[in-house]
Structures are given as structure tokens and as C-alpha cells.
Amino acid sequence: MTVNNKRVFYVKYLAHPIYADILKTRSDVRLDRLENESPENDFAPVLSSAHAYQIGAARDELAPHFHVHDEFLKHTPNLLIVSSNGAGFDPVDVDACTRAGVLVVNQSGGNAYSVAEHALGMLLTLSKRIIEADRALRRERDVNRNALMGTEAQGRTIGIVGIGNVGRRIAELCSGLLGMKVLAYDPYLSASEIEARGAEKVELDDLLRRSDYVSINCPLTKESRGMIGAKQFALMQPHAYFITTARGFIHDENALLDALRAKTIAGAGLDVWSKEPPAPEHPLLQLDNVLASPHTAGVTREARENMGRIAAEQLLTALDGKRPPRIINPEVWPHYSERFARTFGVAPK
Known part of the structure; x- marks a missing residue:
């Protein structure tokens, strides 16, 4: 099996460490971390090679250039999946993702x-x-x-x-x-x-x-x-x-x-x-x-762990070529499937 041929990244933090723990069990998945302050020389190679982007930070915690929009997608030619923490997906322009053939998922129900x-x-x-x-x-x-x-x-x-x-x-x-x-x-x-x-x-x-x-x-x-x-x-x-x-x-x-x-x-x-x-x-x-309260309704130990687990398991499901359960833009599936097949040599089911 090719090592680290599936590239995932996140910015600032994850909902819970269990997310990284689950991804670490897979030798074919590489997880990169960026910071809001990461210089372009550091983040540009990560963006250009990434297949999946896990958004863990809230809208105002995430630097604008890491919000997913048309300009961002110009720098992520291999991006297939955007996974938003929790049920919301504020930092994601879903229409832009659909046009680009990028699948958007969330963790609805986790909190x-x-x-x-x-x-x-x-x-x-x-x-x-x-x-x-x-x-x-x-x-x-x-x-x-x-x-x-x-x-x-x-x-x-x-x-x-x-x-x-x-x-x-x-x-x-x-x-x-x-x-x-x-x-x-x-x-x-x-x-x-x-x-x-x-x-x-x-x-x-x-x-x-x-x-x-x-x-x-x-x-x-x-x-x-x-x-x-x-x-x-x-x-x-x-x-x-x-x-x-x-x-x-x-x-x-x-x-x-x-x-x-x-x-x-x-x-x-x-x-x-x-x-x-x-x-x-x-x-x-x-x-x-x-x-x-400062957007803390879903900030409990139980919810954070649950969301971290759901996010990791759902992302691996998608990267393994299966249809994940919490898709925000299901209309993108044919375009996404073509891009996935070109990247990994097999069409998702």
C-alpha cells in the first residue's frame, strides 16, 4: 500500500484529539496542520496536494484566506472533500465547491x-x-x-x-x-x-x-x-x-x-x-x-469527542471510495465521482 497517498489538512485545531488518533491508524493517510499565521511558503504546498480539508475552527476563528471560496479553490486543484466541524458550514461557499466538484460534508447530529x-x-x-x-x-x-x-x-x-x-x-x-x-x-x-x-x-x-x-x-x-x-x-x-x-x-x-x-x-x-x-x-x-453565551452550546466534552469521531470516520469512508452519510451538496456527486476516479483510479460507490 502506498504510504501517505491521501492527504488531509486542518487549520488551527480539531474538535477533539480522537480525530487525529483515528487517522493515524491508517498508513495511507497523511494529516497536516496549518496555523492561521502560516506563511504562504508553508501552506501553499499543503493546499496544492490536499485531497481533504477538515475545518475545525469556527467562522471568526479561521483566517479569511482559509475560508473555502472560489479564490481558495484555485489553490487546491486536488481537493475532493471539505468536512465542516459540527452541523454548520459557515466558512464554506457550497456553491463554489459544487462548481469545482468538491464534496461538502458536516457532522450533523454530533452535538x-x-x-x-x-x-x-x-x-x-x-x-x-x-x-x-x-x-x-x-x-x-x-x-x-x-x-x-x-x-x-x-x-x-x-x-x-x-x-x-x-x-x-x-x-x-x-x-x-x-x-x-x-x-x-x-x-x-x-x-x-x-x-x-x-x-x-x-x-x-x-x-x-x-x-x-x-x-x-x-x-x-x-x-x-x-x-x-x-x-x-x-x-x-x-x-x-x-x-x-x-x-x-x-x-x-x-x-x-x-x-x-x-x-x-x-x-x-x-x-x-x-x-x-x-x-x-x-x-x-x-x-x-x-x-x-459565546457559541458554547455545542462545546461539551461529550459533543467534542463525538464530533471528532464522526468527522474522522466519515472522512475515511469518503477517502475509501464510499458515499458518506452527511453530504451537504449531493448534486455534486457525478462531478465529484469523476474527479475521485481520476485521482485514485476507482470510482466511489
Whole structure:
């Protein structure tokens, strides 16, 4: 067997060391590491020879010249596969990859339990106004507890935007633990499919009007970018909470700030931002009814190990000429198959 004839690289870090451990068991695979600061003399040969690119760093942690776009792909003539850590694929221009015959995969489901628990934690913390009470106790004497009266989540309605792996788990937790009614907006699933995932299929505007909690759990795509703006926040009820553990840019931060200041919604739980991490002076961070975290919903020991294992196993499946299970651009398969066959002498199955 040819040694190191399949070339894989990553920039900065991996989700978990198990990824490298799994690839090291294969003598035919070479794994290279680059840094954001790597000089072109170092990274150019790696890019030109690479067959696969494992993206482990988040969007704002990755240097722009390592984002996958048309210009990047000019320097990777042998690239066959881009594997994005987690369910999101923000640093990847999927259309550009499809044009170039590059397969894009993610690790959807690998951190679903962690993200769903984070969303539920935000829901309960906001409902009970725990973060507001904590802040009040730290800066005031003789806090009036009646001024911090919360609400029960039991029996309320949650609207889930995107009922994939994470959204489905949120539906299970909210209906099972709290007896909540679950609505879901997902244009890619039928009413029967959504019902099987524990929710009622509705249109987005209907979901916003009827929900006591709105949870965003869809990927950032051309269709979802800017999907939640001033018009959508205006449809929500004054007592409703907005929670997102998905991606920045799906909601308009300025529109959310206006809605919170005008008290047209009750509060927000934000794990994702247009710039990550947000600056401490970000106006949303100045509001007591905003619960914030720096994109840590999926950052647990269990999720990171799971994602590292899934990513490594899926990449090896692809490099071995088999069809991987989590393809983002399935329409590229014929073009990808031709390029794979030219590179390795056998067409993938």
C-alpha cells in the first residue's frame, strides 16, 4: 500500500484529539496542520496536494484566506472533500465547491444533545428570570423578589425553526419534561415528517404569533440569512422569548435590540453572533433580559469527542471510495465521482 497517498489538512485545531488518533491508524493517510499565521511558503504546498480539508475552527476563528471560496479553490486543484466541524458550514461557499466538484460534508447530529440542553437551559433561565435575579443580587441591597416574578414553562408553546437533529431533541425535551406544545417551521419537511418528530407543521409567521418561546435551530444558508428581522420580531407576543443556538446572521441583531428596548418581546437567549465573540460593549450585552453565551452550546466534552469521531470516520469512508452519510451538496456527486476516479483510479460507490 502506498504510504501517505491521501492527504488531509486542518487549520488551527480539531474538535477533539480522537480525530487525529483515528487517522493515524491508517498508513495511507497523511494529516497536516496549518496555523492561521502560516506563511504562504508553508501552506501553499499543503493546499496544492490536499485531497481533504477538515475545518475545525469556527467562522471568526479561521483566517479569511482559509475560508473555502472560489479564490481558495484555485489553490487546491486536488481537493475532493471539505468536512465542516459540527452541523454548520459557515466558512464554506457550497456553491463554489459544487462548481469545482468538491464534496461538502458536516457532522450533523454530533452535538445535538449538547445544543438542545443549552437551548432548554436558556429557556428555563429566561422564564424564571434567573439571570436577572443573579445580576440584581450582585449590585443591589434589599432586592425586591416580587419585581423578579417569572413564569412557568409547563404547558406553554415553543416554536422551533428548523426541526433537524437539534430541533427534534428540543421538541422531545420540551414536550416530555414540560408538557409543552411544539410548533415547527421547516420548509424541507412534510407535515407527516414533522409530526413524527413531535411537532405541528406551521408557517413561520404563524409560529411567531403563537409561540411563547421561539428557538432557532436551522443552518445558515442563503435562504435563512436575515430570516428573522424587524417584521418577524413584531409578530411575536410581548411575553415571548427569542432563543438561538444556530448561527449569527439568521436574525438581525439591530432589529432584536429594537424589539427588546421597545418591550415588544420579553427577552432573548443568544449563543450565536454576527461577530464572535461579541465585544463586551455590544449593546445586547447591556440588557438584563438578554442571556448570552459565546457559541458554547455545542462545546461539551461529550459533543467534542463525538464530533471528532464522526468527522474522522466519515472522512475515511469518503477517502475509501464510499458515499458518506452527511453530504451537504449531493448534486455534486457525478462531478465529484469523476474527479475521485481520476485521482485514485476507482470510482466511489
